[in-house]
Amino acid sequence: MNKNTLKIISKKNKSKIICLTAYSKNIASILDKHCDIILVGDSLGSVLYNFSSTKKVSLNMMIEHSKSVRMGVVKSLMVVDMPYNTYRNPKEALKNAKKIILKTKCDAVKLEGGKKNYQIIKTLIKNKIQVMGHLGVLPQSATNFKFKGKKLIERKNILRDSKILEQAGVFSIILECIESSLTKEITKTVNIPTIGIGASSHCDGQVLVTDDLIGLNKISARFVKKYSNVTKQINNAALKFKQDVTKGKFPSKKHSY
Ligand code: KIV
Secondary structure, three states: OOHHHHHHHOOOOOOOEEEEEOOOHHHHHHHHHHOOEEEEOOOHHHHOOOOOOHHHOOHHHHHHHHHHHHHHOOOOEEEEEOOOOOOOOHHHHHHHHHHHHHHHOOOEEEOOEOHHHHHHHHHHHHOOOEEEEEEEOOOOOOOOOOOEOOOHHHHHHHHHHHHHHHHHOOOEEEEEOEOHHHHHHHHHHOOOOEEEEOOOOOOOEEEEOHHHHOOOOOOOOOOOOOOOOHHHHHHHHHHHHHHHHHOOOOOOHHHOO
């Protein structure tokens, strides 16, 4: 751990951790003052590029978006998702994580999965790379997006994986779409913060995809709460611009040289 990740850990049982996604500078700089963590999630594949799966997101896409986000982040911890097939073994993970850190100057990387990532995470941490875990629904390998923790075996495996991730040295774990009582058990069991998305209020913090939060992304999932309707605002602004240009009201003298 370093002082930045220790600061996140110290919030456990004290105050809730606020995390949101950003894919570019302007959004990141708005979010920065309200967040503890800004995540450059590979959800950008579906949100920005209309990919059917995050599997199609490349390392280069993550790096370019993260470079933009870095310019907007001053105080939050910046975490970057390692995309699919970039951390299949410790050697590959180390090479790609080093590249992400070097090019984007982010504070940590996030990997999806539990037991299978144990050695990978140990290797990254041995090389001073901070890691965030991700359990529950794992978009990079999911065949469906149903919440996890209904079946006993699923519950056992996810709880086991949370302990394995803690042992490996991650500084926090994203819990995605996990049944409430299992989330509660995991959060009580591990000494590192859990950050939930669709995983109830029993987590130590919450994360949402910002485009969902502000109503820019067309998605209707139970775990999403729309806090704003930016689509409507952009629509109104574009319409007003069109009307003004059509009527010759814009540009006025004030906007001319
Ligand atoms: O890719 C992403 O945005 C994520 C969050 C949904 C946690 O992993």
